[in-house]
Amino acid sequence: MKHTWAMAIDLDRCTGCGACVVACNAENNIPVIGEAEAGKNRLMHWIRVNRYWEGEYPEAQAVYLPIPCMQCERAPCELVCPVYATYHNEDGLNAMVYNRCIGTRYCANNCPYSVRVFNWYDYKWEKPLDEQLSPDLTVRSRGVMEKCTFCIQRIRRAKETAAEEGREIRDGEVVPACVQTCPPGAMLFGDLADPHSEITRKLKDPRRFRLMEHLGTEPRVVYLKRQKGAGR
Amino acid sequence: MSAEAPRADDHHLAKTDETAMFERLSRSNLVTTWKWYLGVGVAGAVLLWGLIVFLYMAMVGMGVTGYNKPVFWGLYEASLVFWIGLSHSGTLISAILRLTHATWRAPVLRGAEAMTAFTLMVGGLIPIVHLGRNWRVYYALPYPSSRELWPNMRSPLMWDAMAITTYLIGSLTFLYVGMIPDLALLRDKSAGGRRKFYSALSLGFRGTHAQWRRYHVASTLFAILIIPIAVSVHSIVSWDFAMAKVPGWHSTIFAPYFVVGAIFSGIAGVVIVMAILRKAFRLESVLTPLHFDNLGKLLCTMTLLWGYFYFTEFLTVWYNRNPEEWEVFSSYAGPYLPLFLTMIVCNFVIPFPMLCLKRVRRSISLILVPAISIVIGMYAERLLIVIPSLARRNDPFIWANYFPTWVEFSVMAGAAAMFVLLYMLFAKFFPIMAISDIKERLFHTADRTIGGTTVESIAQVEGEEEAHA
């Protein structure tokens, strides 16, 4: 059965706590690079929480925007890779093959959301931190690109379990680390191919919008936000 | 032919002492000074340093450079465009001059063609330098392997690889085939090991009538083929940027704009190389102010063309104020102001008025000022194309600036040294002056008396040769 994985992020609920970032780091063997490297804008996070300010000082209000990989239907990053290291997989996900990557970084330049990160060094997990590495996915070597996979290892596991038990994947069975962690429950993950799934219902919400829709990338991540002002 | 046989010394070649001319023109091959050894030593040392730093970068990771999250491309990629751009004039100029039978072309040809070949070798290596995993570069070659890997022909980087390969092979053959008669000359004039070396390289060219006729057709064909290749190469280099969804890069004007910029910096490079050759190998008698005057006129035209293209590109963005693109252009007034000013001043403000003056164009030391300033200005322009667009991406939250570290500077210094070294070695072992072409021009030249003055008149026999082909 074909899946159409999608994510909804309710910005009216997001508090900008950053738990999704931490959960993602733990789940996906993402290196913690330290203050000095972070100061050079080399954070390895697969999901980041943008913070913008609305209004002027006394009435200033923070707006948080968590940005994972949008898993675009028409992903600009895929086209430009000279070695097919990133391509569209059978679930319609924007997959990244680390072993193929030669590190041209062109995909990162061509991603309008700037969600792709590059392994600047061979990052080390000092003992006992190496104990926390997930065995489900590789530790990437220096010189390759990486990015959010919608926790593809969890999708795979759910598929295998479902196949063993001879059934379809149930709605809510696959939950990426960020969605699982989100304290205010602002994030939702599911299969749009299933007409009865929660995400299918959620995406009929009139608050929905997609990021930089005018670029024609058709992102799979949909945001929900109450719009203020005239005409809304 | 008239009944009365004209005197044998009618043409200028007959009046020339060819042995003396050969010795004058091949000073670079015959005399080795301590300055040459010093130059090779310094260039070799810098190249070695660049190589060591490159290996260090490859072993430790790209983190030792100044690259960061939005600015994934920087000095390396700008240098790639710069070197490929410099390569544009040599072969292109040489081909255009050949096809239009410009009579002053002969002394410029070889030096310009060699410049193309070597800048292209340097430029062609940078895509490998900039890779995150340089040691896996063969993944981009289309050959069947157990890894089940194949390159993606849709990627502009693959077009680039194809185009640069074609251009490199093309300009090397253009350089080599143009050199065969001179290699035959060196073979006949040398002895011992050098003779064996030139014998092998001249492939048995003797200068029979049939060989010369075919040789002429071949050089014309090379010139015809190389021009569209040169244009396509820099268009494709521009498409590496223009194909991307990056504000400031995604622009239809990029291809012609890059081609013009490439020829612009290339001619400036040719002027500098010619001035150095003239001084180093005492070629004052062949590389005359006339050549610099003509190159200066071309350069002046290109300055205007470049200014026109830049203005056109800037105007559309300025008027439209599309916020994404406007943010990129506003950064030219912010952190990138020094680069922007360098570009405008060095590419237009200095060279244009200077090149309008005949006095400047005819003086070798003065014309070097606009030429060097253009090379600097075009480097700044390449940096300005690559960096600010990435530093001001669609999402303001991740904006960041970029400044190269000692690593990028060292590796690129090594690249420049590689060019100097290759050129010096070439000048030492190969004929840097197109002696046969110079002789041919003298052969076609005769004095013609008009009233009270005598002028040179040049017979155009090439057209007839092509008619036969």
Added chain:
Amino acid sequence: MSTVIVGLFDGVETAARAGRALKGLSLPAGSVTTLSAVPLPDGAVVTDPTPIRFPRIVIAGWFVGAAAGLGLTLATYMLYPLVTGGKTIVSVPPTLIITYEVAMLGALLGTLFGSGREMGLLRFPPKVIHDPRIHDGKIALCARVEGDEQARRTIEAMREAGGTEVRAEEGEL
């Protein structure tokens, strides 16, 4: 190996005179040629009877290259039907670009090898007729002859026209 009469001439005019004289001897076409440091216009001293054919190889090279480029892209589409960016597998513009570049490469190599072959380059017979003095302003006129009578008359004609060091040599012309 054949017998070749070689004469050195000081200028193009004396060489032309000798060339005209040799025409009267009715030597077979293509057996008279010059060795010179500069290209002489066709007909100035000798006329080249064989047409220049290698531009055909250039055109053939272009088509071979185009086929190779087209084949390369088509093979990519067939062997690796990976969806990228939601686009169709087979796409025309990249195919055109790759085909163009490889075709131009083919034409270049066609010119290189075609002209090299027709110029007789990369052939090193044991003894070849050559005179390095052509680089000192001389023009060497060479005529392949058969039999002593023809050789004698050729030598005579060259000497009469002003040729110096006229001699008979054995070798490939």
